[in-house]
Amino acid sequence: MTANLSETLTLLLIEDDDGDAFLVEELLKEAVAPPRIFRARSLSEARRKLTPEIQCVLVDLSLPDASRLEALEEVIALAPYTAVLVLTGLRDVHVGVTAVQAGAQDYLVKGDVEARLLARSIRYAMERKRADVAQLKLVQAELTAKENARLESALLPDPLLRTQEIEHVTRYLPGSGGTLAGDFFDTVQTPDGSVHLVIGDVCGHGPDEAALGVALRIAWRTLVLAGQTGDTLLRTLDALLRAERQAPEIFTTLCTATISPDLRHATMRVVGHPPPVLVRGGTVEVVDGTPSGPPLGIFPDAAWSVIDVPLGDDWSMMLYTDGLIEAAVHEPGRLLGVDGLVELVRAHGVIDLDGLIRHVGTLSDDLAVVMLRRRRM
Template sequence: MTEAAEHTPHVPPGPTQYRILLVEDDLGDALLVEELLHDTGLRFELTTRTTLADARTELVTGRADCVLLDLHLPDVSGIAALTAVRTLAPHTAVIVLTGLSEAQAGTEAMAAGAQDYLVKGKVEADLLHRTVRYAVYRSRTERANAEAQAARQRAEENARLERGLLPQPILDTSSVQVTSRYLPGAAMALLGGDFLDVVEGDDGRLHAVVGDVSGHGPDAAALGVFLRIAWRSLVLGGHRGEELLHLMERILIAERASHSLFATCTLLVLDQRAGTVTLHLAGHHEPLLTTVEGTREVTAAHGIALGIVPGLRSWPSTTVPLPPDGALTLYTDGLTEGHSGADHERLGVEGLLTLIGSLPPADPGAHVDRLIQETHRLNAGRHSDDLAVLRLDWGNLSSPS
């Protein structure tokens, strides 16, 4: 065994029982190892295999906390044996067993990823006890560090996607208050393909979009970012309505990873001076209009989702007069596709409107947060779809002519 391991000052307590896999083709050596393990005082469960092929099931299923590996097996030998074990069980501790004449083998094995090595014929119970405990501890620490690093990378990727999917609104002179929220559909998951944005044009009109790319995961999220950035660029470039949707569809077709991916979206243009809102629905549902009289769904013409029938260009517009004071809420399906309670029926738009009507008055941000909280409560933790909400509040709009 290595000198460093022999002088390890402290090894934290290990599991109450170690699952040890011995891969050794010499039956005499295997018997000696088993007897030494009994002398260590460790609680253990020993499985012995004579070839790497026979040990494959235990390795790939994670049934071992520690592998005691002879470097000379009938089907593989040397560092190749260790490499094969590490490939099959990358997070399992491996202790290499070497012969008296193999002075360099143990050092080379540790450089190749083994936690430690033992020289046959020079192993005592105390040494084996400390070696097993320390190897398992090191392996589990390395695994925890790797998982923490992976979590940090996921968080960083989510942050990058958030910047792409949830940008800061571009508002110059508009007095409209913008509230936005986004929740991924699953814990630890990458953000999905929902996206939203708000931009004030040079003419003072407020442009907004809420969209939803089919599917979840990085492909949907990346496509959502492409479409959101394309929408902002095209709007600032002066594109509007059907032409804007046609260009977004072309970008979707060029960037999507699979022909099965499509996107729905609602485009909104709020004209504060005219007191109107113009809508284009591309396979998406209508926004909700909140006034002093309550909240209702805006009636608007429907068009086809982007990427379903490329080139069809069926996106009629609807212009609706607005009250001097009010709010419009655009949202994706994650807000309505959950269950409405113990009856397990979908919440739907009607259920959402009923829920909104039951909420106490609050400022826009608190109101949206409470709405999301209540939909999740009714869904009893079964939230699985991504959710994006965009609310626009205004006051003192000009009356429509």
């Protein structure tokens, strides 16, 4: 009777008994498309032959160098995405149940196997494995999404602003890979009326970088609320970065701004970060004198110069991470850049974050933007 294997598969048969191996090979020859069969007579031999091209493993539970479920457990560990079918001469249903509980997709007793049953069992085992892997990936994706949501909430907090004279707008978009990176920002108004702002970018992508961004943002807010600003704040963040980072090459760029209580003047430190964009009295420009110094985490004795920025009565300020200026625009390979960003703002006449984001194309990196605008009261 013809077995129901309609495409050529590649199988690994782990069986030390030549007679049993011959029987399995003969039964599978009756398939519509007989599979390619590699054979291993021991677990140690199977380790060498268990390559990525193997689509299903048929494993005996009695091998010379493995007992009972030992062989099954190692095969599953070596090939976690490959279907495994247990073949044994043990007429014990408990062994079969235990094998399935240990991760096998099916269980067959050698003496009860015929061609159609064997072919069908292999096909079903592969389909079950595909379903198991798809379910695992779905669960992992859901867990990643939940973790990203928690990290995003910590990276992108609500501002602590009391004044009604400042409009505060933020945007955050993940890069094309959907992986959360270490972009972060925060805004805090201290009791004297000063408004403090930070935006930063931990190099790299992934949960470690995102968690480091969370730590730096919370540390920044804590230091500002404690009255620490300027170089003292930056050196403390630098020490924290060095203590918490996973590798010595991890660095962080950031930009800090402190707006005076009368909202007419700002002091900035641009720490290896893209320059802020200002609109003052209808004129669009980038902040002069940038950068103030190198990123955090590179030079232990770094210093950062202060940039004084007169604001006046009518102004808007935009701080952003490099995901914005490194976004592709128009034709592939052309990036927005700082000059392109300034031209876009000029074309709009105001800093319109949604308009800017609609203009850019594929994001290669996370994009974070903070805009402050003085309201005319």
